Amino acid sequence: MRTAIFLERDGVLNLPKVEGQYQIAPRSFNDLELNRGALRPLQQLKAAGFLLIATTNQPGISRGYVTRREIDLMHASIQKTFPLDDILMCLHDEADRCPCRKPKPGLFREAAFKWQINLDHSFVISDKWQDAKAAQNAGCTSILLRSPWNGGGHHDFVVDTLEKAVGKVLQLHPQNSFSCSAA
Numbered sequence: 057m058r059t060a061i062f063l064e065r066d067g068v069l070n071l072p073k074v075e076g077q078y079q080i081a082p083r084s085f086n087d088l089e090l091n092r093g094a095l096r097p098l099q100q101l102k103a104a105g106f107l108l109i110a111t112t113n114q115p116g117i118s119r120g121y122v123t124r125r126e127i128d129l130m131h132a133s134i135q136k137t138f139p140l141d142d143i144l145m146c147l148h149d150e151a152d153r154c155p156c157r158k159p160k161p162g163l164f165r166e167a168a169f170k171w172q173i174n175l176d177h178s179f180v181i182s183d184k185w186q187d188a189k190a191a192q193n194a195g196c197t198s199i200l201l202r203s204p205w206n207g208g209g210h211h212d213f214v215v216d217t218l219e220k221a222v223g224k225v226l227q228l229h230p231q232n233s234f235s236c237s238a239a
């Protein structure tokens with residue numbers, strides 16, 4: 057069994073766009089602004105042996121304001137920039153009542169099945185409450201990056217930067233996947 061770090065895409069790997077009090081996802085590849093500052097912290101996690109998996113709710117596909125082609129271009133660029141093992145996405149709208157739209161834990165469970173992940177030992181890093189809630193539903197530890205979208209619900213830790221989130225992960229789970237799989 058492996059240990060994963062789940063990273064919310066919008067707000068962690070790419071810079072958030074804000075409309076009113078809401079964070080909105082980029083609608084095209086040209087709209088995508090990568091958060092280059094995330095590279096070093098992610099490399100540190102990768103070097104420690106964690107699987108790195110991005111997750112994202114993209115209801116824009118169901119709502120018709122972003123195309124699958126633009127999403128594929130964005131994800132190719134994100135995977136080229138960061139040392140990710142996978143990107144898992146929910147394409148549904150709220151009304152679809154799917155099991156994968158965060159705060160539901162479906163994406164994490166899908167990843168656990170695909171990659172043989174021990175969710176109890178895994179972490180979710182995000183700037184939004186939906187991921188902390190999904191983490192709780194899946195049995196993962198949640199680390200929120202302080203933001204206007206943290207909400208008031210359950211979370212395990214709040215930190216100011218991605219570097220501090222990585223420090224927290226390494227403090228709580230110093231061993232890498234090799235020692236885990238040998239156990």
Ligand SMILES: [Zn+2]
Binds near residue numbers: 146147148154155156
């Ligand atoms: Zn879904």
